[in-house]
Amino acid sequence: MLLNFVAVMGSLEQGMIYAVLALGVFLSFRTLNTPDLTVDGSVVTGAAASAVVCSLGYHPILGLLLAFVCGCIAGAVTALLNTKLKIQALLAGILVMLGLYSINLRIMGDKPNVSLTRSNTLYKIANNIFPQGYSALIIGAIILIAVILLFFFFLKTRLGFALRATGDNEEMVRAYAIDSEAMKVLGLAL
Incomplete structure (x- = not known):
């Protein structure tokens, strides 16, 4: 029984990590209407950057921010290859x-x-704050909820509406003087 509980907890923890990856895929496929596989590589790049920052003794939050920046750079490179080099x-x-x-x-x-x-x-750090055994699950849930809320509120802004409109009808967006290429770079960077 205990082995099943550990397996379920591990699956939930990994599922929350991969849910952030799924949100990145959702943003490119569904919102921008652009097939993109950069997320598969950029998640590992972010993990590598975060691991190096933590191994050098810096705060893990700095590692998370650097992981986000590395993922943004990877997405922006993909978007630039698509928009500028066709x-x-x-x-x-x-x-x-x-x-x-x-x-x-x-x-x-x-x-x-x-x-x-x-x-x-x-x-x-979470092991010192939250109950032992549940800390990874709680941290994963906090990060996943924060990312979902940030995406939700971002997509309700003017810029978010322009991003969604770019995925729906790129010609119409250009007619409204919105730079569709910049929207693609922003969307794939996120």
């Missing part, structure tokens, strides 16, 4: 995703993994 969106995403494998190794110092056993991580 490479199909799916192919641009695949190219960036494949290129990120090499970049991830460079970020981690040409090592395949980074040890975090002696580093201060968000999960170790």
Whole structure:
């Protein structure tokens, strides 16, 4: 019985992490109407950057912010390949995703993994605050809810409406003097 409980808890923790990835895919596929696979590589890039920051002794929140910035850069590169070089969106995403494998190794110092056993991580901080065994689940839920709320409120702003309109009808957006290419860069960066 205990083994099943541990397996369920682990599955829920990983599911919350992958739910953030699914939101990135949702934003590109559903909102922008653009097939994009960059998210598969940028999640790992963000994890690599965050792990390196934590292993160097910096605060884990700084690692999360740097992970977000790295993901934004990867999405922006995909969007620029698509809009400026006129490479199909799916192919641009695949190219960036494949290129990120090499970049991830460079970020981690040409090592395949980074040890975090002696580093201060968000999960170790959460173990001191929340009940033991549930801290990873609680942190995952907090981050997932925060990302969902940020997406929800962003998409209700003027800029968010312009982003959604770009996915619905790009020609109409250009007729209203909105730069559709900039909207694609913003959407894929997010």
